[in-house]
Amino acid sequence: MLMKNKILVTGGTGYIGSHTVVELQNAGFDVLIVDNLSNSSPDVINGIEKITGKKPELIVADCADITKMDEIFSTQPAIVAIIHFAASKAVGESVEKPLLYYRNNLLSLVNMLELSLKYGIHNFVFSSSCTVYGQPEILPVTESSPIQEATSPYGNTKQIAEEIIRDTVRANSSLKAICLRYFNPIGAHPSALIGELPNGVPNNLVPFITQTAIGLRECLSIFGNDYNTPDGSCIRDYINVVDLAKAHVVAVKRMLDNKNKQMLEFFNIGTGKGLSVLELVHVFEETTGVKPRYKIVGRRAGDIEQIWANASYANNELGWRAEEAITDTLLSAWKWEQALASKK
Ligand code: UFG
Secondary structure, eight states: OOOOOEEEEETTTSHHHHHHHHHHHHTTOEEEEEEOOSSSOTTHHHHHHHHHSOOOEEEEOOTTOHHHHHHHHHTOTTEEEEEEOOOOOOHHHHHHOHHHHIIIIIIHHHHHHHHHHHTTOOEEEEEEEGGGGOSOSSSSBOTTSOOOOOSSHHHHHHHHHHHHHHHHHHHOTTOEEEEEEEOEEEOOOTTSSSOOOOSSSOOSHHHHHHHHHHTSSSOEEEEOSOSSSTTSSOEEOEEEHHHHHHHHHHHHHHHHHTTTSOOEEEEEESOSOOEEHHHHHHHHHHHHSOOOOEEEEOOOTTOOSBOOBOOHHIIIIIOOOOOSOHHHHHHHHHHHHHHHHHHO
């Protein structure tokens, strides 16, 4: 009899995807990665193999290509769950190229759901985002905080995706889905064998800090110190990427362990603690002993002032919690940046 133990991870060579593949393999699952490598490198597979001792299967394909994806599904009878990461994720780019974002992010989601139904794969995990909450009136946000109008096409794809998943599960009771609403993922695997690989100038704070610290960038710009926060800079909930990856393993197991239960769930995946941009920079300086140059500049358009998670639902219901200290997380990001520099 076929042992069904394979997890299909779309976008599995990306930042969060690759860390999740490691945790899935460590938990004993087989993994098939489908990735079009549009924003990642196949070298990531070697890093995953070095960490886990096992090379995950990789098929280079675009999830928006239904013919190709159908072909893949038809030859992969062992798949028992799908974790769907594959998506474009640059907020600014999505404002300039909305249709690219709707095509990439929504078409691929629809394809994956259709194929889950067609091939009888009943378990679906989706990478959602705290961006669905916009600027919340009440902090921290819980899963029942209001969903607010998206401030970018990227954010809108996450909102629409959740609705597509909701409607699909309602119409197909055999399909289970868990949407994980990530806060701000940062850091790298402690081995420094995998981590974030920003394409060009980083949009996100931590890669910009580490690249400035190593000398690749002149100076970090801090976008605004006149927000209504204690030090005037924006507040986020920074979640360690390995902790975040583990939440996916827990979600998959939860679905596999509850075969006969209907499931459509949404979880905040954060630490429950907010940290300002300035605080984060100072923690980086204190833990690494390196002081990246920084200057305060004007606000960045579209930034939310402050958001952090109430993660108690995930803590209590999933039995998952963020474990890594922010100091260790920033050290892991720094180790990763240094490892990248040593390869050049
Ligand atoms: N920031 C800087 N300088 C930089 C980069 C960022 O000051 O060079 C600030 C931002 O203004 C913001 C904070 O650092 O206040 C965090 O910014 P990031 O770009 O790292 O993260 P965001 O919170 O803007 O975005 C992240 C994800 C998105 C997701 C969003 C949900 O990158 O995919 O969280 O809120 F949609």
